[in-house]
Amino acid sequence: MMDDTEIEAMATLSGSSSIGDPVSERGHSLVDEDGEDWLYPERRPSLDLGPSPMDTSQWHYVDQALTPALSYSSMASEERSNTMNDDDGVSTNDDDGVSTRVQLDRTDSYSSCYSMDSDDCEKRTPKVKSKDDTVSELPNAPELIQDPNTIRHPSLTVKFTFKAIANILQKLSEKDVKRFKMMLWQRYPQSFNTPPQGLDLVDLVDRMLECYSLEVSLQVTKVLLDEMGQKKLIDYLETLCIRNEVRHDLCETLKRIYGEVYEDVAMQGERKPFDEVFTDLNITTNCDSGPNIEHEVMTIVKLDSNRKPGKLLSTSDILSSKRLDRSNTKLVVLTGVPGSGKSMAVRRLILDWCEQRSHEHVSFLIPLPFRELRQFEGSEVSLLEIIQKLYPETKKLREEDYRGEDCKIMFVFDGLDEYNDNLDFNTTELLGDYTRPTTLNVIVVNLLRDRLLYRGLFLVTTRPQVRRYIPWDMSYNEIEVLGFRDPDKDEYFKKRFKNPDQATRVIAYINSFKTLRIMCHLPLFCSLVADECQHIFREKGTQAELPRSITYMYTKLLLVLIRQHRVFRAPGHTPNEERDFLMKLGKVAFNMLEQGQFKITKTDWKDTGIDDTEAVINSGLCTQYITKPYVLFQEKVLSFIHPTMQEYLAALYVFLSFRNLGKNIFEQQHLKAKVRGIFKPHKAMELYKSAVDRSLLCEDGKLDLFLRFLFGMALNTNLELLQTFCTASIKGPSVIEDAAVLIKKRLRENPSRSNNLQHCLEELGVSAAEAASY
Structure with a gap:
């Protein structure tokens, strides 16, 4: 083997140490320290021969090259050689902040060192070639074989090939790198017109990709590593190729699943690209903020103790490499009230990873929505089987991919609130083998306990109350989605x-x-x-x-929350059970509203007779958060997802009490049994008269929106939506005209409350201009 001095001497004898300098030596040889004679074959002349005359008599005809594409940006050799890392091959920035990232966005038409299509320039031979021009090569040079019928996997790109080869060479010692260069010069002399010893790793790999196809470049690397006895690096290079193929195929699957969405809630009509409809979300590090308490009429006191605003985050900040460097926490719980955009945030994160816009340190991102995991309930299955069943392209992955330090896998558990089984973190059996079949519950518990795939990263989305399933001694970060800002x-x-x-x-x-x-x-x-x-x-x-009518939109929101969302949480509930639940919840809302109360402690909640799981998780009409009224003391508090939803449910309770039971809540008098369920106009007007008068007595306006909702429920369009909660079909004439007359009378008597009473007229279908004339 040659030492550094002899290598430099070899470069000097070649006539030049740079790629562009002319080569004057032909077929010279050197003797190394072992006495072995190394033959260096004759080199083809470079096109850049300077201003001196050029002899073109011996030139041979070759096909015209394709138009070359710009390949890589200029960079400093020493800097880019030192900034390559194991994961990416080439880092983004050096210590001085200067960009040293190779721009690898070119196609497979490269700029060639011989002004020809260098994707397979070793195959481009002159049509006429004399015996004297034959390049001498060592007899033991391995043959490069590329099957023309082989279809290139779409994941094999210039960017990946460059990074993979550079990554492998970076793992070699300085001595082995020099040996690799020498063997490359000896075995495949058509690649260089001067010895490659002066090239750094970036230029070396760049030259290989210029003169060989992507497949052959990888083959050359493997052949030389094999001769050097670097079996582990060959295996690692093959691992990188397999991971690259799996990542590509997984990304295509995820793009197909998450890349398009229905714009409407009913999931009908045309699907559109998610990027066209996604809007930035208000994601904050400050949790337990409680519901949004902004109100049209009242000023509501802050419901929690989190006065300090949290730091605004984007989805790219979740489990980012910077956050992981600052903290060892690998579990993030993303919470938010129903409809706040948690699933939108997850979809954004997944697609950004697929497009390499964020989380580039994550090798594989595997979404495991609990809606999909439910199919594995009641049977024994391994985590590996679950992953391969949901994402068949992952079957190529091997144990080192799941266990390796250089292969980070992020699991996204979307919708923990839809998981019906109990997550027992204290008595559930330990599981460390991701290939062993067991129950789904054991798998989920051990994943979140960081016992199974302990190198994995985990993102869990849930409604706030489900945090109780996360053990108190488990280290995790919590962030909250608050929906849209203005x-x-x-x-x-x-x-x-x-x-x-x-x-x-x-x-x-x-x-x-x-x-x-x-x-x-x-x-x-x-x-x-x-x-x-x-x-x-x-x-x-x-x-x-x-x-x-704002009542109409609130009624639509109610139906979406308790119907479409309930399907995945409590599918066994009957319409009667659903109606009874709304009546109980509405009664709580009405009583709290009359007292001017918008939150209720966990202790007080027990007296309502309502299961908090049903109110918070299954229906999505309530939320739970933690307040800290005293030092070293905290309590769990429940409230409705918004004060106006509390007012709407209170109005629904009063409406259904009269509609189904014939009871005027304000008068606390029951109608005779024979007339129950019959909507008699004069009796209905007694209800509305009592409601209006009670509302006018509240100078703080706490019953104003309640009154608007109550009148709005008399409108036929809203009655049709609410019919499912009524025990009998609607009979008798409408009360709209009489109700409008009542409101107009109260308007004349109470001009100071005209604004809300005019809104009540609008809820009854009176135009805004006509309502304002009273």
Whole structure:
């Protein structure tokens, strides 16, 4: 083997140490320290021969090269050689902040060292070649074989091949790198017109990719490593190739699953790319903030003790490499009230990983939604079988991929609140073998306990109350999704409505109702409003009048929460059980509203007779958070997802009590059994008269929105939606006209309360202009 001095002497004898210098020596040889004679074959002349005349008499005809593509950005050799890392091959920035990342966005048409299509320049031979021009090669040079019928896997790109080879060479010692260069010079002399010893690793790999196809470049690397006895590096290079193929195929699957969405809640109509509809979310590090308490009429005291605002995050910050460097915590719990956008955030994170926009340190991202995991309940299965069943492309992965330090796997458990089994972190059996079949419960517990795939990263999304399933001694970070901020609300409607005139009309519409504007902090509510407006535009045109009843939108929200979402949490509930639950919850809402109370402690909640799991998790109408009223003391508090939802449910309770039971809550008098369930006009008006008078007595306006909802429920469009909660069909004439007369009378008697009473008229279908005239 040659030492450094002899290698430099060899470079000097070659006539030049740079790629572009002319080569004058032909077929010279050197003798190394072992006495072995090394033959260095004749080199083809470089095209860059300077200003001296060029003899072209011996040139041979070759096909015209394809137009070369720009390949890599200029970079300093010493810097880029020192900034390659194991994961990426080449790092993004050096210590001085100078970009040293190779720009590898070119196609497979490369710039060639011989001005020809270098993707397989070793195959480009002259059509006429004399015996004297034959390049002498060592007899033991391995043959490079590439099957022309082999279809290249789409994951094999210039970027990956460059990083993979550079990553492997970076693991060699300095002596072995020099040996690799020498063997490359000896075995495949057509690649270089001068010895490669002066090249750093970046230039070396770059030259290989210029003169060989991607497959052959990898083959050359493996052949030389095999001769050097580097079996482990060959295995590692093959591992990188397998991981690259699996990652590509997994990304294609995830893009197909998460890349397109239905814009409407009913999941009907045309699917659109998620990037076209996604709007930034308000994600914060400050949890237990309680519900949004912004209100149109009242000023509600802060419901929690978190006065300090949290740090604003994006989905790219979740389990990012920077956060992992600062903390060893590998479990993140993402919480938020129903409809706040948790699933949107998860979808954004997954697609950004697929497009390499974030979480590039994660080798594989595997979503495991609990809706999908339910199919494995009641049977014994291993974690490996679950992963391969949901994502068949992962079958190529081996044990070192799941266990290796250089292969990070992120698991996304979306919807822990939809998991019905009890997560017992104290008595559940220990499991450390991801290939051993067991129950789904054991797998989930041990994954979250960091016992199974302990190198994995875990993101869990859930409604707030499910945090009780996470053990107190488990280290995890918690972040919260709060929905949309005000600018995000407008941005959502601009994306949802491609017609600018329609988007402008919808934004003006929600701005005309302060309560609608407030409730649009929930992406789910925004979607319901957009669905309704879109339906009206489609049926009646862009200039059609939009609904003036906020009761209608709240009724739609109620149905979505307790029906569509309940399917995955409590599918066994009957309509009667659902109605009874709403009546109990509505009674709590009404009693709290009369007392001016918007939160209730865990102890007080027990007296309601309502299961908090049913209220918080299954229905999604309530939320739970923790307050710290005293030092070293905290208590769990429940509240409705928004004060206006409490007011709506209170109105629903009063409405259904009269509609189904014939009871006027305000008078506490029962009708005779024979008339129960019959909607008699004069009796109904007694209910509305009592409600109006009670509302006018509350100068703080705590019953104002309640009254609007109660009148709105008399409207036929809302009655049709609420019919499922009524025990009998609607009979008798409508009370709308009499109710309107009552409100007009109270308007004249109480001009100071005209604003809310006018809104009550609008809930009954009276136009805004007509309501304002009273």
